[in-house]
Amino acid sequence: MSDPMWGRNTNGGTERVDVLAVGDPVAERTLDALGAEQFDVTVEPRHDEALERLEREGFDCVLSGTNLGGTALADVFAGVRERTETTPFVVVTDGAWAEIEPIEDEVSEIIVRGGMPAGRETACITNRLRQAVRASRRLEACERALDQRTNRLDEFATVVSHDLRNPLNVARSTVELLDGDQEQLDRLDRSLRRMNAIIENGITFARQRDTVDGTAPADLETFATDLWADRETEHATLTTDAGGPIVADPDRLRELLGQLLDNAIEHGDPPVTVTVGTFEDGFYVADTGPGVPDRAHERAFEPGVSTAQGTGLGLAIVREIARAHGWTVSLADSESDGTRIEVTGVEFY
Template sequence: MADSFRVLYVDDLEATEQAATRLREADDRLTVDGATSAHEGLERLDGDVDCIVSDYDLPETDGIDFLESVRERRPNLPFILFTDAGSEAVASEAISAGVTDYLRKDGGDNLPELVAHIVDAVETFRADEQEPGRELEAQQAKVRALHTVATRISTCDSSDAVYEAVVEAAEAILDFDIAIADAAVEDVLVPRAVSTELSVDEYFEETPIDAENNLGAEAYRTGKASVIDDLRDLDVVPADSEFRSALTVTIGDYGVFQSVDTDPGAFDEQDLEMAELLAEHARARLSQLEARQELQQRTEELQRKNERLDEFTRFVSHDLQSPLTVAQGRLELAQEDCDSEHLDDVAAAHQRMRNLIEDLLTLAREEKSATEYESVALAELVYRCWRTVETKEATLDVDVDATIQADHDRLRQLLENLLRNSVDHGGDDVTITVGELDDGFYLADDGEGIPEAERARVFESGYSTAADGTGFGLSIVKKITEAHGWDIDVTESEAGGARFEITGVEVDR
């Protein structure tokens, strides 16, 4: 059976049958059996299997869990993860679990490449079985140890602790005598941790990222790892002229890991693979720490903002409302004593102040409110809003039958403001139409419309073309659309009036 390769292909039934046929056609040395679940695949391990090819998405589990179960029973059996699903994190996890190879399906066009990987993996496996060495076991031990280190790195609470853990692992597990972890800080690489064999004085204080003769800087710029057998063959400037060989990998966008040695050819491809795995664990944790810091900063900023809004709300609702109420009471007494058109102007000014206060409080609430989605029948809500707006002689035409996902109360405020805007600016007998879009809805009128030069300003706080307008109505509308993740645009309606289009809305189909 030395010239045959017995493959267990684990995927859904259709994919398994297709792959089995195509693999046999690609290389007649392959004998392919299929399994449609990890459980079935484990049952087949007791038979003759030279290699397992598995998808990542499996019923009730995934390819990583399946791989770990296989490794418990057949530690060295070739296992190739062949999947559409994947990312750097999945690849890293698969390597940590002892995967032999990791390939993307790419629509099935790379099956010849898969065949080559199967043959290579099985031949290597058979050679190792015939001539067992301390080398394969040592490599596997390193992988397991690095997997343990990943757990430690995942608990580091600072970026410096991550870099230090990387260097310590390089010394203890990978047997790198001289290891350095640099962090990218603005436009330079700065050492964050160095091995015990190297003092900071013996290494660069910092390295410009745009340096042309530095391996670390070049690796960071290009994202490419490298193993250099002899630095004297390259036009680079090592930190110490005694350094002869170097291994360099990037830690994502966060920095660079390097190991150097005074002997030429000190590193090989296996060392590079292990260093990349270690760097990936570090990158993942640094990314988590960065996200946590950003979240904390946003939380603190939001807390400060809410405190300012609370203070503003208290000022508007109490310090402004109270004297206005007193003024309104005095006005009513004055109107009983005398009849003057000047008092009517005072009453109108009072009402305008009340409208301003109400809109300001609404804006403050919009800044703090969380959006809670539910299914909302759009037409029904439009009619309800129409009954609460002073419509004069205006006409409403509703041509929508959609149910959308929205915050009911905030959508009501949006619709009321748009309807009121059309009535206030479109004339007493304006006709307002509400209609559907593919991903939202629109509200249009046949009024005078909004000049194109002014359309970009209508959503600004305080902007209004009406003498008695507060200038906050459309600003509130803008805030509500942004809170939903929607877009709003103002154009000209078919009748020459204003047309507001709200898009990006999730419509229930």
């Protein structure tokens, strides 16, 4: 059975693969044999010219030896990765491990001539090249599929945002105009507010990215104070004990802090005191509420988990933003028996 990721050309043969050979990785007779096995091999003895050609033309695979005229193999590999992150990089060697060791875990394949059976060099190199290219194409196909799913998810989030938020706003406005049982109207208003919060947090969670766009110095005390001013805090008080600024994506840090402040206000017993502070390896948000039950500690950051009438997405959003920065978020008990969320691995400016 043929591999579905190993294409076929129009005349029924195996799809040809363009290989860029850097230096002199294989003998002339092997190059001829590779041609007969559907490999188009372009040889560039000079690594700088090879890199220029790779950037200009693109290839399915880069094949390199370890004898590169005084140029380090690691430098050639770095040059290839500057131009392409996915093209397989295959090394053929007679045992120059000192050259290979710095990049041993990063290259796609390492072919050792001494480990090949006599007369089987062409077959071994052919098979290893095909394996490397097939793996690369599978990875590219998976990435394309992931991009498509991400785009569909974003489109769905946009539809939810527009098609549900507008009727909710109408319903909330109508509640304000109604006369009747005030207790029931207040209950309905709380339900509508909760639905709106679920939509908002659901969209925010769906659109979280794995990396940050850029970082800058960010003052936690200033951010926390500004965010606090936008919240209903009649029965809550904010205190700060923050040191110097941290290095973060300002927009995503604002989202993270906002979620933590909302969580503290929502779960705390009025009057609740919320503290934003720093310590040696990061920062924290603590409250004077009842704390998180021990049974819920391990699952506190999972989507949908809430110990109150929240959306169950706030701490999940916090975790994703922390991961994007390379930080770690964890749950601890505060000094006042409430909840303390700690973010570690933070760089201070």
